[in-house]
Amino acid sequence: MLPIEQACFWLANLPPHPVHALAGTVRADVAIVGAGLTGLWTALFLKELDPAREVAVVEQGIAAWGASGRNAGMLAETVDHGHAAAIEHFGEAEAARLARLGEKNVAEMIAFLAERGVDCDFEPTGRMMVALTEAQVLEAQRAVETAARLGVHTYAFRDREAVQAEVHSPLYRGAVSVRGGGILDPAKLTDGLRREAERRGVTVYERSPVVAVRTHGSGASVETAGGRIDASRVVLATSAYTHRLLPRVARWFLPLWDYILVSEPLDERQWHAVGWRGRQGISDGRTFFNYYRPTRDGRVLWGTSEAVYYRGDRVGPECEHSEPHYAALRESWRRHFPQLADLRFEYAWGGAICSTTRLTPFFGHAHDGRVLYGLGFTGHGLGTTRIAGRILAHLALERRSDLLDLTLVRRKPFPLPPGPLRGFAVDRVTRDLRRVDEGGAPSVFLRLLDRLGIGFSS
Numbered sequence: 001m002l003p004i005e006q007a008c009f010w011l012a013n014l015p016p017h018p019v020h021a022l023a024g025t026v027r028a029d030v031a032i033v034g035a036g037l038t039g040l041w042t043a044l045f046l047k048e049l050d051p052a053r054e055v056a057v058v059e060q061g062i063a064a065w066g067a068s069g070r071n072a073g074m075l076a077e078t079v080d081h082g083h084a085a086a087i088e089h090f091g092e093a094e095a096a097r098l099a100r101l102g103e104k105n106v107a108e109m110i111a112f113l114a115e116r117g118v119d120c121d122f123e124p125t126g127r128m129m130v131a132l133t134e135a136q137v138l139e140a141q142r143a144v145e146t147a148a149r150l151g152v153h154t155y156a157f158r159d160r161e162a163v164q165a166e167v168h169s170p171l172y173r174g175a176v177s178v179r180g181g182g183i184l185d186p187a188k189l190t191d192g193l194r195r196e197a198e199r200r201g202v203t204v205y206e207r208s209p210v211v212a213v214r215t216h217g218s219g220a221s222v223e224t225a226g227g228r229i230d231a232s233r234v235v236l237a238t239s240a241y242t243h244r245l246l247p248r249v250a251r252w253f254l255p256l257w258d259y260i261l262v263s264e265p266l267d268e269r270q271w272h273a274v275g276w277r278g279r280q281g282i283s284d285g286r287t288f289f290n291y292y293r294p295t296r297d298g299r300v301l302w303g304t305s306e307a308v309y310y311r312g313d314r315v316g317p318e319c320e321h322s323e324p325h326y327a328a329l330r331e332s333w334r335r336h337f338p339q340l341a342d343l344r345f346e347y348a349w350g351g352a353i354c355s356t357t358r359l360t361p362f363f364g365h366a367h368d369g370r371v372l373y374g375l376g377f378t379g380h381g382l383g384t385t386r387i388a389g390r391i392l393a394h395l396a397l398e399r400r401s402d403l404l405d406l407t408l409v410r411r412k413p414f415p416l417p418p419g420p421l422r423g424f425a426v427d428r429v430t431r432d433l434r435r436v437d438e439g440g441a442p443s444v445f446l447r448l449l450d451r452l453g454i455g456f457s458s
Contacts, residue, residue, distance in 0.1 A: 001321040004070070005061075009262040009301070009347040010187035011069050017191070019062060022205035022227040028056035030396050031222045031231035033210050033245065035059030036068030037186075037381060038374060039237030040193040041389025042396070047200045049397055055202045056229050058222055060209035064190035067239050067381060070351030072260065072291050072303050073189075074281035075109075075181040075382050076127060077102040077154075079408075081359040083146045089358045090407050096150040098406075103152070106181055106383050118192035121296045122184040125280040126154075130163060130175045136285030137174040144176055154179040167282065168275040169336045183281050183293045186382060213245050213371060220370045233396045236373040239381075240315050240352035246366055246373065251415045253362075253376045254355045254426065255315045256307035259325040261333075262347035265298040266340075273339045290332050302333050302345070305379065307353055309426040320350045353379050356413040361388055363395070363409050372396055376413070 005011045030046055032039045035057045043055050059065065079102045080086040086095035113122060131137040140157055147155040156177050158166070163175040194204055208224045213234055215221075222229040236242050240255035266274075281293040288306035295301060306328070310319050326348050334341040356362060356376040361384060363374045372395050374388040391409055394401040403409065417425050 004065070004317070004320050004349060007321070007347060007349040008070050008187075008351075009295070009299075009349075010073070010185055011064065012347065014064065014069070014187045014191060019206045020204070022058055022208040022224050022229065024226075025228045025230065026056065026203075027054065028203070028229055028231045029053040030055050030233045030235060031220075031229040032057040032235045032237055033213070033222055034066070034237035034239070034241075035063040035190075035194060035204055035206065036066050036237060036239065037190055037193065037385035038068075038239065038388050038392070039235070040190065040197050041386045042235055042237055042392045043197045043202045043389075044193065044200065045390045045393035046396060047197070047202060049393055049399055051201070053397070055197075056205065056231070057197070057202060058205045058208050058210060058224065058229060060207075062206045063194040063204065064187040066241070067351050067353065067377075068190045068385070069187035070260070070349060071186050071379075071382060072281065072293060072301055073184050073186040073382070074127060074291065074293055075106065075122075075184055076178075076281075076380060077106045077180050077383065078380060079360060079384050079387065081378065081380065082143065083150050083152065084143070085359060087146070087150075089360070092150070094407060099147070099150045099152050101387065102383065103154075103180060105387050109383065109386050113189075113192070116192075116196050118189065118196065120184045120186075120189035120192055122182060123279060123296075124180075124182040125278055126177060126179045127181055127281040127283075128158075128163075128166075128175050128177045128278075129283050129285060130167070130169075130172045131285045132171050132173065133285070134173065139285060140174050140176045166275060166278060168273065168339070170338070171336055177280075181281075181383070183279065184382075185296070189382075210245060215367045215370050218370075220367060232370075234371045235392050235396055236371065236375075237392070238373075239375050239377070240354040242354075242373055242375050243313055244315070246371065248366065249364070249373060249375070250313055251418065252356060252412050254309055254416060254422070255313050256309055256353045256355050257319050257322070257350045258303060258305060258307050258353050258379070259322050259329065259348070259350045260301060260303040261326060261329050261345040262295065263300045263302070264344045264346050266300065266343070270340055270343070271298070274337055290329075290336065299346075300343070302329055304329055304332065307355070309423065311423045313422075315352045319352070321348065322350060325350070353377075355379075357416060358408075358413040360384075360408045360413070362412050363388075363391060364412065365395070
């Protein structure tokens, strides 16, 4: 199997840049572990709030090496996994607030990219969620109604004829189309944020795996094999890898692995066969859904949310490839688009998703507030990491913000079972959800989790 920087389409095509590893002991006001989207947005907001602060970011690979550079590149405005889920977890008033926050965040982000000249191949195509069954058609109609209840008017229902005219798949019976957001190259986005952070005076150290975070006096240190950063505050922006440095957070999230394929370029005849003139990101209405979008150079990215949990919360290189998932992805492509059943896929990779039981991020601190963290984006990090960066910057500088009043900041999600029970729970939920996706009724176990407000997805 290829190493991730060759296997992942985005990373393999990212232009190289000079890399500086951490060497010796340096000092910063705030040290950030992780040069992905969360870490770099945090650094940028720290500099916005207080340009004089010394900020250093340290990363085990290159910027975008983790989930930030391995995702599908589909920018959505939702902070949660749907407006109905937000109402269930936070109540209607706060769900409406999250909806407004998500739309405002994406608009600000797009304006920032244009203003700063961050070229990440952004296309404002919106997105579409397609229904494969009559039950999913009804769910799509309810999603439009729920969005309208919250004051969101960018959702529209499309019937079978309309969606089939747009994207030529025999499986599609209807859809929800959403204006706003779009598709982009996530590795280019992350690398562009790195350049912007450095321009503002942030120091970024790459190829510097952190081995420990230790506290001393009134501060903390980030230690690598080659050096150390002494800081007043440390921010862990390490997503599904956070438990390696702070084991206590493992109770609130699952590291799950999603897998993605990217095809050979399609020619004009092939694009005509599938339609897809709107070039929007698409997902289907199942719990374990496929998600997909075109790339700038005319390929198709094809992913699955049927994520894998590796016992012991493993997130090592041995998880980065899964032949059974690649085979299942190729088969699902053939079901959706039999007219292009022979399409070849040239790239294949996996990435770790950080999932919580309420399907939204959470925040916290350790070591008397000297170490902060924010994680748990559950597959929606492309936009939500910007909100998290603003939250973490205010927490690190002890500045007031209305964002700190959000329930997802003030309260942790429902904890997950420990040890061996964790793997059993994931296996049971996965089996039961597959039956639901195949048209079966939810099991007693799933109904119990639903009453407790617990979700499992990526």
